[in-house]
Amino acid sequence: MERSHIGENAIKVLYVDDEPDLNDLAKAYLQSHYGVAVITADSAQAALSLLGDDRFDAVVSDYQMPGMDGLELLVKLRKEMNDIPFILFTGRGREEVVIEALNNGADYYIQKGGEPRAAFAELHHKIKLAVERRRAAVKLRESESRFRGIIENAHAGYFLMSLDGKLLDVNHSWLSMHGMESKNDALGKDLIGFLAAEDKERGSEILEMLLHGECSNPTDLHFRRKDGGTGIYTLTASPVIEGLGFLGVEGFCFDVTEVRSIAEELGSSRKRHDELFRTMDEGVAMHELVYKDGKAVDYIILDVNPAFERILGIRREDAVGRLATEVYGVPKAPFLSQYESVAENGIPLKMEVHFEPMNTFFDISVTSSERGKFSTLFFDTTKSKVMTEEIRAQSDEIQTQNEQLQAQREELMETYDKVVRSNHQLKDSEEKWKSVIDATSDGVVEYDLCTDRIIVNPRIRSLLGYSVGDITLRMEQMVALIHPEDRPKMEQRLKRYLHGEAELFHSEHRVQGQDGRYYWTMVRMKVIERDEGGKASKMLGTVQDINASKIAEEALRTANRKLNLLNTITRHDLRNQLMILQGNVTILREMLKGEEQLNCLKRMDKTLSNIEHHIEFTKLYDNLGSERPRWHDLSQLSRRVLRSAKTEGVSLQIDIDGLEVYADPMLEKVLHNLADNSIRHGGNVSRIKLHWYQEGKDAVIVYEDNGRGIPAEYREHLFEKGKGHNTGLGLFLSREILSITGIGIDEAGDEKGARFRMKIPEGSFRLKAASNG
Template sequence: MIVVALPSLVSAAITFALGLSVFFHNRKSPLNRTFLLLCIALSWWAFSEFMLVQSTTPDSAYFWLKLTAFWTLTPPLLLLFILVFTGKGNIKKEWWVLPFLFAPAALFCSTELFTSLITVVPAQMPWGYTYGYAADPLLFFIEMAWTILTVVLALALCIHFSVKTAKRQERLQASYMAAGISIILCGGVIVQIILPAFQIVVPVNPTLFFLCLAVLVGYAIWKHELFIVSPATTAETIVATMPDALLLLDERETIRVANKAARDLIGRGDDLIGRPVQALFPGEAEKNAVFEKLRAEGIVRDMETSFLSASGRIVPVTFSASVIRDSDGTILSLVCTATDITLRKQARQELIAKQEELQRAYQQITADEEELRQNYDELAKSEQLIRESEERYRAVFENTGTAMLILEEDTTISLANSEFELLSGYTRAELEGKISWTIFTVPEFRQMMVDQHRLRRREPEKAMRRYMAPFLTRSGEIRTILLDVGMIPGTTKSVVGLADITNWRKAEEALQRATKKLNVLNTITFSEIQNAVFTLSGYLELEATDIRDEKLLQMVQRQRAIVQKITYALKSATLFQNLGLRPPQWQDVNTAFLYGISHLDLADIKKKVGLSGVEIYADPLIENVFFVLAQNTLVHGKTATEITAGYRETAEGLVITFSDNGTGIPESAKESIFERADDRSQNPGLFLAREILGITGISITETGTPGSGARFEILVPRGGYRFPAAGDRDTPAP
């Protein structure tokens, strides 16, 4: 064995063993895998140089010289290793970098392997065979320039990382690798470029410089835990030991990863994996509230919601999540964390309650201390009366036969009676001081009810005292309830009575169905009677043309008048047959007005409308009211060229106005126009309008000045109107 070749063999063995050791320490780490590839390339280069020097014949030397061509893979592998180490490269996401790194290496390798443009027949030296280069060194110098540039870039990245990192251990690791790369760079330039330029050839193989890098990396592994302290090797430990629940969901919101804290929080084992995330929430509404915001904004921070444990317990949590997307914006996964805040919420609520109680007690004791000393007997009697009063009120509260609640300002249920336990499915121990009444609401009604809850504490006279709403029981059943709500004087608490009217509503719906069927029957009956009356009227007309006797002619005229009365009665009945057929509902006034006047030709009438931004609770036939008012302008306004509609809010409620600039209505007829007429001389529409409005307690009057135009005022009582978007409210009518 030639002694000069021995360092190459040692270098090959050491680098290969070091690469395997690092790889088997953590096979999943991209850094460890890249280092193994670098060590394999270095080992092959060193081994092929060993065999080149050891060759005994020119043919054998030429064979191993060609096989050293694979050394060109070493510089890009070194640069790739440094990119992964410094965190500058993510091979899975930035795969396009690989062709730029390895395309030149593949080109130079192919050139050396299959041509004589760079390497030629090996040169024989006293210590054995060595590299033989082509007479024209241009391509060789280009290859060396690319090699030096690649190694310099790796060295620069390593130095930059060493300067920028805040962690001392990472700085030392980078320093050792920078030192090894510097040895490779300086040694390679001296041996491969500078000395050959002076016709000096030394028996030093470049792989020995890479051996220095391997030794320094080995020292960094032993001394500073290189390949050990990294996110890849510590991620599982961090996830497993973190106190908060961690969930990783796929794009279909299926749970793929759940740490121990998550499994403990939900009370499930490994069977949590593969379940939809909906299984974590008590209802679809809670889940949608979180994930609709997450998908819309891409991130959710400390959002309070609730989880449903395996035992059925509702667990309040703060929920944070973010969306992971690929370069095209497609959702790849969702990373979620949750913190159990049960104890924190209970402690906060109990602390607030205790503080309020202590403050009230202190103020009361301070104010009444002297009076208590002087009037002990009277106080004792008062206390007895209070106890009796409290017992009476509690007896009423418990035995009223209706579900009752007392609510705090923050929507917490502070007191519930036994009827509410039966209605909700929860026990008092679960309800009082622990649960917000909002969990019994459905999403469509929740915001409206919360707004009423807040309005009742600011302006109680404007809040609705009675209204219907759906009620969500513990079992998920939706009941219909009638709520009566009022404030407890001197407090921020409210008392609520809840009457279950589900069966009544079902009966009402059955009645409505029957009414619809009767309406159909009425329509058919009206149609048949109208056809008969029309036929009878035609016969009377024909008969009148042939009669010459005056008495008979008068009898026919009276018969015709009777037929006309029947026709008028049928017309009025037709107008009323749909009245009250459907239940009242919240309706946009501006939309109802536009629908109403759309049936009339108002092309020559100028319109000033200011009705947007307000809704009223009225019969669905409300648009017929505006139709009748506009029709009245066309028929009786005569000189009218303009109609105006608007609204204003008063102490009594909301006043909707409709006026024109026509002839107006005489003082003597301002009330009679709303009465039902017995003949066709008067339009029954205004009577119908008053009846439609009266279904929900709305009144209508005519307040115009004769000769200046008609003016109708529709008064909607408080609680029967609302402003969904206060910022879009029109200027009130004059």
């Protein structure tokens, strides 16, 4: 056995359980394997006494104890403001116990059972996590205290505002920025009251936005000071949210009065520069190189003056922010190598060039004040040449335009042909769509919100037993057919969907049929058309018959109630005792060395494993009814199950081809139990036969073997829990599985063999040929 030393800083745990053996086992495991100091208590009252006299890092408690149970102990500790980590360690597996424990402040919930090493390893892990989390919380409170010190000494003005706009807290910098000496001068006053008149309206809008939980960008506002002066403060704030609650607003103010004054002076200087830039006769443009793999491949035009537009005939909005190759319509940026040289080394350059795309001569001066960027100042030196070239260019342009017009005419003709073909295709598509709608097994509905008109396919009418003339096509009359209890929820979901609060309109509700009965339907619809204002004008969707599904859900709930009863009776007490035995066997194995003793322990292990197998068998009841019933191909299912049930050497006669049964997914467990009973208890069974016949509107499935039959004394209580050979649970479980969908079972055999009959009501069986038709 692994041993761990209990050090001075070891976690100290109070372990509470009314079973002394389990207390001793837990103490032995936690102390020897994990170095946890454990003090045990056999009741909640004893635990409260120990908690008052000593310090513990965590409490581990059983749930079911005489007097005060584990949950009551937890509630009492939390009412006394004791936040010690609390772990519920119990064999009770009910979901409501788990929820109540966690709602009352339990840190973790662990279910007993299984192999002791794994159980106590998980318990130790949860103890460690809970203790570390609590220690982290203590450190967080200390961190918050330090954070408060930082806020108080920050240079920026800090404020905390309530939901009604009142100041709840400010720091010393806030007081200093507003010329105040004491927090009493600020606390309880409206933050808006500190704003200058020109910013009160804008400040109110910002604070209103913050008080609705939205964040704001840093904003400059004019604040009044106590001495009558004003200052420009940058306000940055955000909502204070704790959990799901909105508590108020907090933020900082930065005095930027001097910075804004300097910015105004810079702005004036920039205005003078911009005026000169706009009035120059020479064209001016500023650029930035574009690199690829370390080499300039193009340049972006950053800004141009009016002369640039006048000289080149390129509008500012068509040039700024675009690549030179795009602006000038050339594959390579003009004069790129010369511009790159200036932008890289900063040496100015003056040159006369001929720009072939414009057939123009320019005098260009190039300068650079920042690496990678350059400016050009240019003017036209060949006005006469330009005029001649312009005439030629205009002629070429006219020719080009004519070609473009011809190309556009051809394109329009091609587009017209495509539209004609599309109209024909659309008509064909509409006819196909109508055929699909009429043939689908689900109902299809189209709702015109403008005319309140509904178009449905024949499936909806047949679904509810109406003829073509029996159902109206107005929305208000359709709504009147919906069950009164379901109508408000359906209308609310439709309203939410039309307001954009859901991606799909989905509703499950009951609709009155021709016979006056209500049938469950599921409706899914989406908007397919909207008007010019974006409002929904037409919806399309499907209507599905889910009446059988709803009946199945009720059957599942009934099954789960039955299973919970059995689960409560068996697992809790058995798991506690089994865990004690397994734990002590494990300890003995580590202590004993003799071969005969170890063999004895192995036999005990096997016995305990068998017991645990029987306990796990009850878990089948947790699954019983947990899934919806479905249609089973009984021929395929029976062949697969019977061949896997150790039936070697037994003749299998299965005569149920084409029969499908609506039953719980655990139907195969029923067939397996019947075959297992034949092999185990039927003697020399050499034949198993499965066939069916119709009895009125019901179907009867017969399972029979040629064994020695079931003794008369067992038949009366054959399907009761605990009766028969072995555990007596197999046939009890089989009856419960079948009853979920109303299937009955009885035994009508004799000394020639066992004979079980399963009676299936109308609607729960079908033939493949009928279902596929």
